[in-house]
Amino acid sequence: MGKQYYTIGMAGHIDHGKTTLTKALTSVDTDRLKEEKERNISIEPGFAPFYHEEDMEISVVDVPGHERFIRQMIAGVAGIDLVVLVVAADEGVMPQTKEHLDILSLLGITHGIVVLTKISKVDEELRDMALEEVMDELKGTVFERAPVLLADSLSGEGVEELKQKIITTLKGLVSRSVRGDFRLPIDQVFTVKGQGTVVRGTVFEGTLDTGEEMIIFPQGILTKAKQIQAHRRKESHAFAGQRAAINLSGVDYKELKRGNVLVTSPHFTVTNTIDVCLEILHAVKHPIKQRMPVMVYSGTSEVMGKLVFFDRNKVESETEPILCQIRLDESIVAKRGDRFILRRPSPMETIGGGWIIQPNGGRYKFGQETITFLQSERHGSPQERVLRLLEQYKCVDEDFILREASLTHRELHDMLQGDDQWIVLSQSKVSHLKIVKECVELIEQILRGFHEEFPLLKGVNSGELKQSLKEYTGDLVDYAIEQKHWKRNSGFLCLDGFIPHLPPQWEKRCSQLIVLLEADGTQVKDIDEYFQQVGIPQKWQSDFYHFFIQEKKIVPLDDKKAYSYQVFMKAVGDLNENTGETFDIAEAKEILGLSRKYMIPFLEKLDKDGLTLRIQGLRKWIRTSAKG
Template sequence: MIIATAGHVDHGKTSLIRALTGVETDTLAEEVERGLSINLGYAFMSQGSDETLGFIDVPGHRKFINTMISGISGVDMGLLVVAADDGPMPQTLEHIDVLEILGVARVCVVVNKVDRVDPSRVHEVLQQVDALIQPRRWPAHRSFGVSSVSGDGLDDLKDHLISTAAAHQRLRNSGGFRLSIDRSFNVKGVGLVVTGTASAGEARKGDPLELLPGGQSVRIRHLRANSQEVEHASAGQRVALAIAGKVSLKEITRGDWLVAPKAPPPALRLDVEVSLLSNAPFPLKHMAPVKLYIGAKRLAARLAHIDTPEGPLKPGESCLAQLILEHPISSIWGEPFLVQDHAETRILGGGKVLDPEGPKFGKARRARLCWLRALQTSDAQSALLQLLEAQLTVNLSRFWAIRNHRQVPENVFPIDEVREFQRDGTTWAVAEKQWQSASRWLKHHIDEWHREQPKSLGLKMTSLERALAHSFDLPLGLAVVEVLLRSGSLAHKEGHISRKDFQPAKSQQTLDHWEKLKAQLQRAGTALPLLTELLAQAQVPDSLAKQAIRLGMGRGELHELNNHRYALPSQLLHYYEHLSLAHDQGEALSVVVLKARFGTGRNLTVEILEHFDRLHLTRREGNVRVLLARANVQRALGVEP
């Protein structure tokens, strides 16, 4: 469990950690000289098992509030330290705000330096701090009076921390590994090293990782957790990673992320839920400039309101918003953040990330608002059911990816209430009643088209997609089309979708032209003419030939060998019988042999054989054909049995 100190400067945070762990966290010469923490300090205390308590000593001075914010992000407990002689100070309140905004689950109050005052003063300060903490998110907090110098109260505090850690439950290996880098440096003989607090997942020596936002691929060479060389590290541990890859120290900045491969990509827009502190100095207008703190990263942003009431966001209010960033960053659902005013003089509020890839347009549309409001729900299954009840088609692959899951979990929904389907490698889900509604709509829409356009082959797929997009989410509509095509309810011919049994109405003129073409082909016997010759012989105008040919093919009475030649089923059956006879007599089914058997030229022989290949009656192997199963010949050719 990771514990971070918080509190006003010179209230004894560093000395308290030293008394608890025996580790001096002020390591910079300037820190030792001034007695003032500038950088984050780290110390660890064994619990007598494989588990370790980790302490982050964050600076309390106003000048170093940015460092304090980066150190406190993602910890499990806040150790609020208040000096008994001074009592609560302005930065005490500010640090309490930071702990609450960043969602720190537990707080323990420590009134330090009790050796300097009488017991009544200790009691008074404890009451003052309890009054500050009670209205916040930690009404069940514990308070202790201690002295880092004399050791008074330290054993009770230590016992409490150890017992809390023993009961603490963290999903250490849940999801992909994530670590926000707070320090990076080169070590002679080791190479490039980065440090941070692992916020999710698990990493092992040799694992591949990605450095974001740059996207460089790296590999873990060595790994230290809680100041010890280890083979693997988990969420909730302080980690130092020696990494190898095509990356240099100058390419890494504070707040970059090391993540497991295939994590959500960096983005310039984060959709969030944000709250202003009740004591925020001023409201925030739409597109107000702010400083954003997320993980160990600090950067400029603008806060765009999504669903605020009229006017600016007032102190104490919350809303859905979009943070528009100056640089892309990596994030996931639930990541806490904090915002200050642009000049970085006051903490204004904070919240958590809902969608780490917010859209540039349409962020206030109904479907988008339903998506974000569902993401405000902590329980994933409840959020999904909320989306399905809103009649949305849910991209499950993305829903779970932004929650840092490597794949879509199985058996999340009742099988008879929710339909899952795949499209282009993406898993989707929709309520079964919504699926059935889309299916009924689609059938009705195509029936109406046939009624209004009786001569048309059906709806072009592009037109159908546009119609579907107006009534349903397009992935749902296309999935329904695919299922109905597979089931035989719909047919797809020449780029058109129709009911399977539908035949377009033809004019008498088109019927007459088809009969002329059919009769001329029958007269041609086995000498299949080119289309231009056929039209001239049948006296069918070029402008009307296409409709007549389409009618013959739609009836299954005509085969298209290519754009220039057509054949009747009976003609193709004649050629197939000669091919089959050559096979039975042991002849090689080459073009040369079959050309003689067919009594045709080379070009026509090749065209016939390629058509047989498409019908899966033959298969080309080198310069010869292999005869496939003959049981389906009549059906494949459309010959009446």
């Protein structure tokens, strides 16, 4: 196992000692802004190295505790693996303690340590009361079983014990995956003289190498990692779970802001409509109504949006998750499973949060049908989600799957490799045997119907077949055709065993036509006169005519006249045997006894079929015999 990277967050009410405790643990004062120094409060998240050994690296995020800086708090804790919830012994649980607890729970952060600070300021009785209050507040939350430690940042009491507890707790956790595509939500943007634009953030997933190409979303700006640093140390790589500073190539820092996302893959979804599983907080004070404006926090982004319900117009006292949608005023980068927080803009309060079911939400109708669909999306496995896509699109490329089914490269790879029912066609097109079978059945149905309606024709034109099945794509149709023993002949497709034939009721008259045509030899009438003579209606004439050509019963000279196949071949043979390498019209007329009316179309037919080549007033034989 390689080196493990973690980031912990210090959360809690304002002035409960988070920054002082961070300094006691790391020797770093994370209040770096002038205003923070002057007002003695944290305004922006502060960052510090906590632990760095060969097998593990831990960073600390110290988030603001004031209610006015909740947005900065959410951005700071978005990528943490463990929280240290700080409660001052002389004040106990306060409003922001509770709100921070709610936000941490909604963000899916389940690992925590509670620290009772400033213990030197209170006597033992008050300390015990504060401790009891904290334990009561944690009941029913994900941190109910979290260890509660005592510490005093100024005297140092309990600080080392806390440090060791953090390290041992993290050693028991699974670190973030480095296997996926790299993603770093930006929480700080600045410029360094002589270096250019630098961004900082916690790496959510994947790995980045120095010099690697990246994309900044949602703008779509292309850049490169000129340099990577972790807590002022120059590094060759950045890993999931790590705090990292990336020096960007060719980007003006004024183009960027907190909430932008740095990625190495174009497959991340940039969206303004997300389908979500929403949990409403019990302590919400004001009604939550259909299409009400909300502030949405996802990763480090903060955007306005509109809450859209499909099974209600307002929220009463809801205890179960609500499947709904949020339509955003600005685009964000999101993927399935990402956590989010919702706050009411006025009056300000945190109303809930949850996780993103589908980052590419559609336009749905109000009603149970949409709820059923969202339930299937919520519980669907990667295979089920891709199959739902294929039911609609039949055959899609891998990029489309990554985006629309919210899969990672690893999930897609494992799915395709783990089941031979999946079909991978050229150009990374993906389908499934179930869809191929549907396509085979449909082709069979089309061919059978075509043969019944047009028994004269040898089959369906392959291009026309693909056009009628365009929802399956040409590659998939070709693959489906290969699975059956259908006959292909000169661009036409027919069922195995099918032979073009005349409708039984017309066989006798068609035979009469050929006999009449052969009897007239090279002095034929217009072809439609033969059809009229044997009593074949005009609506059938074109089909029968092409059938005669296809079956080598006749050879058309031009739009009006045709020879029987036998007569034409005999004339070509006679001319070929009685001329040299070249001949002219006069020679041909003498040999075949044809008038100019028939001679010119006949010779032009030889040219068209590649038997002869016209050179000025002569014709040269290209094929010495027409028999082949």
